[in-house]
Amino acid sequence: MNNLRVDVLLETERRSTSPVSLKFLARIVGGAAASIVAVVIVVLFIRAQQAKKELGALQTEWAKTEKQHQKVQKYQTAFRNDKAIFDEIEGWRACRMSWREQLDAFQQIVPDTIQLTALRIGESLQLVDDTAALLFSMDIAGRARGTAPRQDVSNLERRLLRSPGFVEVVESAEVRPGSFTKDPAPDAEPHHRVFAIGVKFKPREFVSETAGR
Incomplete structure (x- = not known):
């Protein structure tokens, strides 16, 4: 099938x-x-x-x-x-200097036989070792009317260098050359003298905090 x-x-x-x-x-x-x-x-x-x-x-x-x-x-x-x-x-x-201490001390060191006629303070700005510093000076003029005028002036000169108030700050003090001469005043004695002393102070350097950094 x-x-x-x-x-x-x-x-x-x-x-x-x-x-x-x-x-x-x-x-x-x-x-x-x-x-x-x-x-x-x-x-x-x-x-x-x-x-x-x-x-x-x-x-x-x-x-x-x-x-x-x-x-x-x-x-x-x-x-x-x-x-x-x-x-x-x-x-x-x-x-800067206040001058009060120096002026107070100055009154103590001037002999009685010396009569001051002028006192001038100077100030100038200079560079000291590349650092700005103030230089102060003092010019003293007067009459020495004691019996030993040269000795009196020398004593004043020495005291300006050694007395408290000056010894720390004064660099030099000396009689100006040619300034120690006979007193020309009409009432002056033959041995009276006039003089001028120049005082130089130690430089006071200006140092600020910013300059020191």
């Missing part, structure tokens, strides 16, 4: 013997990949927005901080300038 087989399915209607077709898998994989990419894009967009927001906040904060920093720098510069001026003034004040 012959068996007769009849296919009622068209060629295009036949199914693959595979449980899942490759085309179906490709569609699934493609859809999943697209979903993953979409999720990644959304996450990156959210992160970018957050980063932009944080950056804006930081820029605002930095602008405030920068203004404060500039203000602090301005005050620091003004303070340094003011302090430099103050140090200059203090430096000059410290190197």
Whole structure:
């Protein structure tokens, strides 16, 4: 007996013997990949927005901080300038002489036989070893009317170098050449003399805190 087989399915209607077709898998994989990419894009967009927001906040904060920093720098510069001026003034004040101690001491060392006719104090600014210094001087003029005028003048000269109030600050004291002469006053005795003594004080260097740094 012959068996007769009849296919009622068209060629295009036949199914693959595979449980899942490759085309179906490709569609699934493609859809999943697209979903993953979409999720990644959304996450990156959210992160970018957050980063932009944080950056804006930081820029605002930095602008405030920068203004404060500039203000602090301005005050620091003004303070340094003011302090430099103050140090200059203090430096000059410290190197000056008050003269009170010297004038008080001067009254004690002048012999009774000497009559002062002039007392002048000079001041000049010079460089001493490349450092600014004030140089003071004292010019003394007078009459010696004792019985030993030369000795009296020599004693005054010596006291200007050795007496308290002078020994610490005086560099030299000497009778001006040609100044020890006969007193021309009408009431002067033959042995009376006039004289002039020049006193040089030790340089008083000006050193400020800023110069020392």
